[in-house]
Amino acid sequence: MTTLIAGTQLPGRSxxxxxxxxxxxxxxxxxxxPIHLDDSAAREAGLSGIIAHGMLSMxxxxxxxxxxxxxxxxxxxxxxRFVNIVRPGDTLTFAATILEITAENVVxxxxxxTNELGQPVLANTIVxxxxxxxxxxxxxxxYARLLQCNGASQVGVPDICPGTSxxxxx
Amino acid sequence: xxxxxxPAVTTAVTLSAIEAFADAVGAEPDxxxxxxxxxxxxxxxxxxxxxxxxxxxxxxxxxxxxxxEFIWDNHPTVGEELTARGQVVHDERKGSLRRVTLETKxxxxxxxxxxxxxxxxxxx
Numbered sequence: 001m002t003t004l005i006a007g008t009q010l011p012g013r014s015x016x017x018x019x020x021x022x023x024x025x026x027x028x029x030x031x032x033x034p035i036h037l038d039d040s041a042a043r044e045a046g047l048s049g050i051i052a053h054g055m056l057s058m059x060x061x062x063x064x065x066x067x068x069x070x071x072x073x074x075x076x077x078x079x080x081r082f083v084n085i086v087r088p089g090d091t092l093t094f095a096a097t098i099l100e101i102t103a104e105n106v107v108x109x110x111x112x113x114t115n116e117l118g119q120p121v122l123a124n125t126i127v128x129x130x131x132x133x134x135x136x137x138x139x140x141x142x143y144a145r146l147l148q149c150n151g152a153s154q155v156g157v158p159d160i161c162p163g164t165s166x167x168x169x170x
Numbered sequence: 171x172x173x174x175x176x177p178a179v180t181t182a183v184t185l186s187a188i189e190a191f192a193d194a195v196g197a198e199p200d201x202x203x204x205x206x207x208x209x210x211x212x213x214x215x216x217x218x219x220x221x222x223x224x225x226x227x228x229x230x231x232x233x234x235x236x237x238x239e240f241i242w243d244n245h246p247t248v249g250e251e252l253t254a255r256g257q258v259v260h261d262e263r264k265g266s267l268r269r270v271t272l273e274t275k276x277x278x279x280x281x282x283x284x285x286x287x288x289x290x291x292x293x294x
Contacts, residue, residue: 024194055235072201072203073244081236082235
């Protein structure tokens, strides 16, 4: 099963980051460092203008991992390096590939997060989430099979792929 | 000299804070406490202590968030009171860059384990 699943892409997401997005995150997280809110303060810090919080990119990723996992409570680990600044007007694209499903039924996935120029924003990004039950495991196996049969393009979240168990792999 | 550790900080997980955070990161409302709400109950609790510590002496204007790791044993629930204990676990200078890692361990009701957070800060 693990052999079938390794290399499967998870449904991705693209998100436009605006000044409003950044302001909203500053307020919700309590991180109101002026480099995220005030262009002149950001310039004094040697930047060209305000930048997004690294934790905003990681936070959006967290929302996506919760979708893959079927709820935040199943998320076990997230790890990343912040390698590029995100500015208002940037669009972040999140794409993920399953590396393995462990014996403990934990999905380990590698995630790429890039801006509209294709530059990495987060690097060395690994997420881990638990599959709640055998049914979730079966859903993932069926999802992987469906992707393989469709030429490995994304088709949506795993739970919108019912009735794929009868697919002929021949 | 051992690296410094900081007094415990408690944070109450309120519904309004969770909803505002979920909205800010595009989380589904029915998916529970967003995982990186740990930015509030772990980093938000202990990072200010490290930044205010004269023995560490970080100029926040020259600081960037370099790496972040969260490991969860459990996720908090709305209404739970969390306790975060932070300590510096690594501090090295290479060339013109200094890297400092803060580790935070968060526990919840009756001491149940919630999260370990490791935040690596780069100081230019």
